[in-house]
Amino acid sequence: MKNRISILCVGVGALALSAGTSVAADTHVIVATDDLQWSYNGQKSQLITVGDLKKGDIVEIQVPDKLTFAHGFITINTGPPITTTEDPVLKCGEAGGPKEKTAVLKEDCAPGAASQFGLTFKGSMKLIVTDKFKNDVPFWCVKHKGIMRGVLKLQIPTPR
């Protein structure tokens, strides 16, 4: 399929979580498609790489209402064998819990909203990159698993 989703990295002006720094945050939009691929930065693939994250950025996963097939997002351990894990993500409703200090991604929640992480959904789910984010975070679609995979990576600093 050659329908291209336009680049949707949008600066949202959110403050970086890193203490003492003030860097404009970007939103990185990953869109699920009926071809069972992820679309990101105008590219579609069954294995996408979001390789330009900064602490404080937002990763937004979109599942458009018009899609025929259901999708969702969950992080994985690559194994082998591959297993799903919720450890990297502080989900809605988990604030103040043990993952508060370790989570590398934090679900952006309206007050009282239920988590969409690890479930199929339609619409949008936002994950904030915390200052704990260091190593690559692989993920897949909760429904289509190995056929829709990806990895989140921090941007490699430009040498001075």
Added chain:
Amino acid sequence: MILVRTVDSSTRRDTRTPPRPQKTFSSLIAGSWLLTSVLTSQPVAAAEPGMPPVCSAATFAAGTAPAGCSITLLANGHNDVKINLTAETKPIEIAGYTVTTDNYNGDYLTPIVEAQPGDTVEANIVNTLRPRPHDGMPAGEHDWNPTNLHFFHGGIVTPRNAWPKPAEEGNGDNIYVYLRSDKDPKVTKNNFDLTVPIPGAYELDARVLEDEEAGFISHPLGLNWYHSHMHGISSTQVMGGMSGLLSVGDATANVKAACKTASPSSSKCLNDVAKDTDDLKSKTKVYYALLRDISLKTLSKRPDVPGSGTAEWDPTTVDFPQDTRCSAWDGKSLSDNPAFRLGFCQRDPGTAWLFTLNGQRYPTIHVKKGENLLVRMGNVSSNVGYDLELTEKGNAPPLQLTVLSLDGVVPGRPLAPDQANTPVAALSYPDILLMPASRAEFYIRNDETVHEEWHYVLRTRGIRDIGNDEWPEIQLAEIVLEKNDKTSEVKVALNSLVAKPPSIFVSMQRFGSRLAEFATPRFLAAEEEHSSGCMRDLNPGSNEYRRVTFFDDSVTPQGFTADWNIKTEIIQPTSPRKNENDQTSDAAATIGPLPFEAYDNGDGTINWNNPKHVCIHIDHASVNGGHKQLWVLRNGTGTLHNFHIHQMKFRLATRKELEDQYNIDVDTSVGSCSPPTLYKCFDDLNTRVGDPKTAPIFWHDTIPVPPGSRVFVVMSFDAKEQIGRFVFHCHILKHEDKGLMAPIEVWGKP
């Protein structure tokens, strides 16, 4: 479905030699050629593999037919070829292990049925299986361990169960028959006779293979098969061995010598094609091959250690999740090196998955000098696909697989009688993907060139990156081409189907046979009626087509949870050309998504009234709606599926058809299935060189549908044999068992 990678055989080596003395085919199938073990560098090689016994008029006359095989001369001058199949839970021998499985006649080497067009094949099926708890079959009584028989997978033959006859009573190729085991035979039926006539000489409507002009063909010659089709437990029963091969035509029927011409444009043969064909057949060794796999546990010995052992059958282990290791012994420990996987692999020392040819693990097949090997192979695995290739050992040169037929049909469209010798070269391929249920005939020559002994490994390359399940690389057999001092100039051709126009005589004969067949008022009604659950058929006047979408997860109205389900839609295409997804679906003609459980009454019967099911109306005089239907197969799951429909052959739709006739923008519609991958989703005839009449159009009865893709196929419901009630489904049987199947009803006046 079989997929191939193309290499033209015109590059084959040029050779010359006088023909060998003839040897009769009967001597070959009687087992005169032995498959003996050879010294190899591999750790262990199995001993002589036996072929399954053949039930045919020839073996019956020769006294070599298996027990339970009988031949009866029919009034039409043809034979009734009958086998007895007793489904039983008994110990059988598989690759050095004694294992108790659900099987036929207490034997893994189930009988091969060989019958001619015009013959009738008959099976008496008796169910004496032990009760067995099953993971599948949510709507059935699993403790009864019921069974049935898809007696003619690949045949364009009648199920004999058209409305208003109860679907389960039809005695043709009818998978709605429901036989409980003999726990209480006084109450429930545990045996049944299936009797299936094979359309004879020029008796089959040629429009089923899209011949628009010629009229009639014989049933295609090739390899088909029979197997249990009990929804919910078919994966278990087929894995246990409840399957066998069924050949239409003699074993060498599709071995044909090419017509040698002075130039490509010439139609005059410089050679005697009939004589060369006889010569080629005389030096052809036939190797029927049941390609099977089975999972075992509680092993008493390692799979690679010679001798006898015991194991338990583990029919619930049916998955190869992504990145799962499956190892084999390197002499000291379990190694992930696939070179050591000689017909097996293990995830741990106590379990194994065996991959066998005729129940033999890694057999050695010898081909003597001046002889050729015809491998007639059926992938009768429940769930595993095989991407077959030959890899050379030592000094042997690369060797490709020359394909004579796929899925029971010689590639191409039917030829007119005066074109019967049109040179249509058999094509060779570096690998052939045999999805579960697919069959192939491939030819390996040892009569063309002078050479020393050559060794090849027949192996599956493994199939990966296809979604949530994948299949391992396994070495399946060793093929030895013995030192040869003969040469031959004869080339191999495709034995193309020949069609004939309906002469007055044939028409009258056909009309007469139909009168006799449909003489009863009940059958007349059956031609003209359908059940109340019929969804309307396509309207060819507005180029409607059908979309079939596979989903995962569902709960039926009855509350059954299934893993998979199917949605069918009728699409009304409009201009301008657009993504298939954006074409308009007739909401009133949509069925599902539903699993098969939604139709299953739980007692062996099907609800034909509610919910609605797919119906095809054959009426050439008025609607012509059954002819050349486009079906768009769409996979919305993360797993590869394998579409199959009964009583039917289909081909890939062409780009031109999709764009011009259905306003489908092909390039934006195929989804994740875009060349160059292992799969094809449509036939891009625009890029093919050659005469479309003789181009290698492949006919299939199964086809893989990769995750996230659309596959476009064209199928024709034109023959009276297709009238009745049957199914379409995923032929990865663990998927079919968990919902991925749908009923279909064909009615009308062909």
